[in-house]
Amino acid sequence: MLFRRLTGHPYLMALAIPLLVAALVMGARASGLLQKPELAFRDHLLANQKEQTNPPTVAIVAVTEQDIQRLGTWPLPDRLLARLLESIDREGAAAIGLDIYRDLPVGEGSERLEREMRENPRVIGVTLFADDPFNRIAPPRGLQGTDRIAANDVLLDPDGVVRRGLLFLDDGTTVFPALGLRLATLFLAERQIFPLPDPVEPGWLRLGRTTFPPLDSHFGGYTGIDDRGYQFPMDFRLPPERIPRYTITQVLDGTLPAGALKGRIVLVGVISTSVKDRFQTPLGGVSGVTLHALHADQLVRSALTGHALPSSWSQSEESLWILLWALLGGVLASWSRTPVWFALSNGAGLLVLYGFAHLGLEQGVWIVGIAPALAMALSAALFTAWMVTRFNRERRMLMNLFSRHVSDEVAHHLWEHREEFIEGGRLQPQLLNATTLFADIREFTPVAERLSPRELLEWLNLYLEMVARKVLDYGGMVDDYYGDAIKANFGVPIPRMTTAEMREDAVRAISCALAVREALRDLNARQMARGAPAVQVRVGIYSGPVVAGSLGSERRLKYTTVGDTVNSAARLESFDSASWLWDDADEDCRILVGEPTVELVGDRFRLEFVAERRVKGKQQPLRIYRVLGHANESRQEPASSPGAPPQTRTGC
Incomplete structure (x- = not known):
C-alpha cells in the first residue's frame, strides 16, 4: 500500500528514477562496460577538433x-x-x-x-x-x-x-x-x-x-x-x-x-x-x-x-555530472506530452551534451559523454514508461469509477484534469456542493414475490436503465444501485463553486426527476401491456455540502458521496412511505425536495409545502416540499372533486 502510494507520486518518481538510473550507469561505467564507447566518442571529438x-x-x-x-x-x-x-x-x-x-x-x-x-x-x-x-x-x-x-x-x-x-x-x-x-x-x-x-x-x-x-x-x-x-x-x-x-x-x-x-x-x-x-x-x-x-x-x-x-574531472565530479543528466532526462520526460516533443527535447539534450564535450575538448578537459547520454536516455525512457503505466492505471481507475455513471463530457473533463483529482492512485477526497437524488420503487417486495427471477430482473432493469439514462442526460452521475433503489449526484465530481453553478445542479436534479415521471408513463404502458406491474417511484432530492471520494480496497474501488446532504435526500425519499396518499399530481413518481434545494431553484418549478418534520438522524426538522411540475406547465387539478380526499393509486 505504502509502496503503491510512493511509486504513484510523480515528483518522487522524477527523483527516484534518475537516482536509480545514475547508480546503474555508474556501476556499468565502473565495470568497464562503457570504456569502449567513451573512447570511440573521444576519438570522434579528437578527429573534429581545431588544429594547432x-x-x-x-x-x-x-x-x-x-x-x-x-x-x-x-x-x-x-x-x-x-x-x-x-x-x-x-x-x-x-x-x-x-x-x-x-x-x-x-x-x-x-x-x-x-x-x-x-x-x-x-x-x-x-x-x-x-x-x-x-x-x-x-x-x-x-x-x-x-x-x-x-x-x-x-x-x-x-x-x-x-x-x-x-x-x-x-x-x-x-x-x-x-x-x-x-x-x-x-x-x-x-x-x-x-x-x-x-x-x-x-x-x-x-x-x-x-x-x-x-x-x-x-x-x-x-x-x-x-x-x-x-x-x-x-x-x-x-x-x-x-x-x-x-x-x-x-x-x-x-x-x-x-x-x-x-x-x-x-x-x-x-x-x-x-x-x-x-x-x-x-x-x-x-x-x-x-x-x-x-x-x-x-x-x-x-x-x-x-x-x-x-x-x-575527478570520479566524484563525473558521478555528479552523470546524475545531473539523469535528472535532466526525467525532467524532459515529464514535460513531454507527445512522442514528437519527447524526441525533440531529448535530441536537444544530446546536442547540448555534445556541445559541452566539444567545448571541454577545446579547453583541454575530457568531459565524458556516453555515460551522461545513457543516463539521460534511460531516465527519460524509464520515466516515460512509468508515466504511461500510471496513465493507463489512472485511466482504467477513472473509467472503472465513472465511465458508466457520467456523461462523455464529464469523463473527458475528469481525464484532462486528473492531476487535480488523483493522488497516490486514488481520487482525492473533496468537499463539494452538490444535489443528491434518491429514487426507490414503491411496494417492491410484493412485486418480487409475484414475479419469477427472470421476469423480476427484466422488469427492474427496464426501469433502472431508464432512470440512469435520464440522470446522464441531465448532467448527473449515477452513484450507486441499492437493489431497486438508485442514487445520483449533480455537481460531482467536478467542483461547483459559484451559486449559479449550484443552482444549475439543483434545477437539473429536479428536471431529471420530472423527466423520470414523464418517462414512467410510457414505460408503465409497455409494462402493463405485457402483463407486468406498473412502476411507482419515490424520489428525494436535497442540496448541500457532501464529501466525495473513493471507498474500498485497491482492487475494488467505488466513488461515492457521504454526508448529511446524502442522508437528508434518503430521508426525503422514504418520507411517509407507508401512509402517503398518492394523487394525480404525483402520477407514478412522487418527488420531495428539501428547503436548501427550494432556495436554489427559486420559481423555476411549481412546489407545494408538505410538512416540517423531525427525521431520523437529524436534530433540526426538515421542511419538505413536493414538486408538482415545471413553472411554465399548466397546473393539473386532482381528478377527485374539491374537498374530497385525494385518491390513492394502487400500485406495487
Whole structure:
C-alpha cells in the first residue's frame, strides 16, 4: 500500500528514477562496460577538433618502400645510416631521433656509425623496453653508457588504438625516458628550458610553462587502464599530414628544400609497406615514427606555449555530472506530452551534451559523454514508461469509477484534469456542493414475490436503465444501485463553486426527476401491456455540502458521496412511505425536495409545502416540499372533486 502510494507520486518518481538510473550507469561505467564507447566518442571529438596554429617543430626522414627498392637492401647498412645521420646534422637539425633498432651491426661501416652516434650530442637512439625481458631490444652500441638512449615503446589501449604517450618507463632499477620526451628536452635545452619537478607536486614533471601530471587508471573515459610508467594523454592537435616528411634518398642525394630540417626535431624511421610498423590513432593509421613525432611536438608545444595537457574531472565530479543528466532526462520526460516533443527535447539534450564535450575538448578537459547520454536516455525512457503505466492505471481507475455513471463530457473533463483529482492512485477526497437524488420503487417486495427471477430482473432493469439514462442526460452521475433503489449526484465530481453553478445542479436534479415521471408513463404502458406491474417511484432530492471520494480496497474501488446532504435526500425519499396518499399530481413518481434545494431553484418549478418534520438522524426538522411540475406547465387539478380526499393509486 505504502509502496503503491510512493511509486504513484510523480515528483518522487522524477527523483527516484534518475537516482536509480545514475547508480546503474555508474556501476556499468565502473565495470568497464562503457570504456569502449567513451573512447570511440573521444576519438570522434579528437578527429573534429581545431588544429594547432603553430608550425610543427618536427620533421620526418622516412625510409619508404621506394627507398628500399632503390637501395636493394634492408635493413639499411651501418655505412648508409652513418651517412644519413651526418647529412641530417649538416642540415642543422636541433635533435635527431633514430627510430630504427641498431643493437647489432649491419653490414659495413659499424665503426663509423658508432662514432657518429657517440660524438654527435644531438643523436638519440632507441631501445625497446617491453614488459617481457626476453623481448627487449638493446640500444645502439655507440650510445651505451650515455644519457642519449630512449624507449620507443608504444601504449595500446584495449581496442588497439594509441591515445596515450609515455614520458618515462622503468623496471624498478633503470629509468628510460621515452623517445618523444628525450627529443623534446634536447630541443628545449637550446632555449634554456630544462625538466624540473613541479613546485606544488614535486613528483610531477614540469617542462617550461606546463606541468605534466601522470595519467591515472580512471582518467576521463578509462576504467582501470594500465597506468604503469609515467603516461600522458595525447591531444592530436597536429594532424599527421602536416608534419614535413622527406625520404632518405632526398637527404643522401642532397635534394632537400633549403632549410627543410634546420632547427627542427628530426625523426628517422620506416614507413615502408613491407616493414610493419603502423598503429591506429583517433586520426587514423600512422607509422611508428610519426607517432613519436606527434609525442615530441606536443611536449614542445606545451612547454613553449603553456598549452596544458588534456585533463579530466575527478570520479566524484563525473558521478555528479552523470546524475545531473539523469535528472535532466526525467525532467524532459515529464514535460513531454507527445512522442514528437519527447524526441525533440531529448535530441536537444544530446546536442547540448555534445556541445559541452566539444567545448571541454577545446579547453583541454575530457568531459565524458556516453555515460551522461545513457543516463539521460534511460531516465527519460524509464520515466516515460512509468508515466504511461500510471496513465493507463489512472485511466482504467477513472473509467472503472465513472465511465458508466457520467456523461462523455464529464469523463473527458475528469481525464484532462486528473492531476487535480488523483493522488497516490486514488481520487482525492473533496468537499463539494452538490444535489443528491434518491429514487426507490414503491411496494417492491410484493412485486418480487409475484414475479419469477427472470421476469423480476427484466422488469427492474427496464426501469433502472431508464432512470440512469435520464440522470446522464441531465448532467448527473449515477452513484450507486441499492437493489431497486438508485442514487445520483449533480455537481460531482467536478467542483461547483459559484451559486449559479449550484443552482444549475439543483434545477437539473429536479428536471431529471420530472423527466423520470414523464418517462414512467410510457414505460408503465409497455409494462402493463405485457402483463407486468406498473412502476411507482419515490424520489428525494436535497442540496448541500457532501464529501466525495473513493471507498474500498485497491482492487475494488467505488466513488461515492457521504454526508448529511446524502442522508437528508434518503430521508426525503422514504418520507411517509407507508401512509402517503398518492394523487394525480404525483402520477407514478412522487418527488420531495428539501428547503436548501427550494432556495436554489427559486420559481423555476411549481412546489407545494408538505410538512416540517423531525427525521431520523437529524436534530433540526426538515421542511419538505413536493414538486408538482415545471413553472411554465399548466397546473393539473386532482381528478377527485374539491374537498374530497385525494385518491390513492394502487400500485406495487
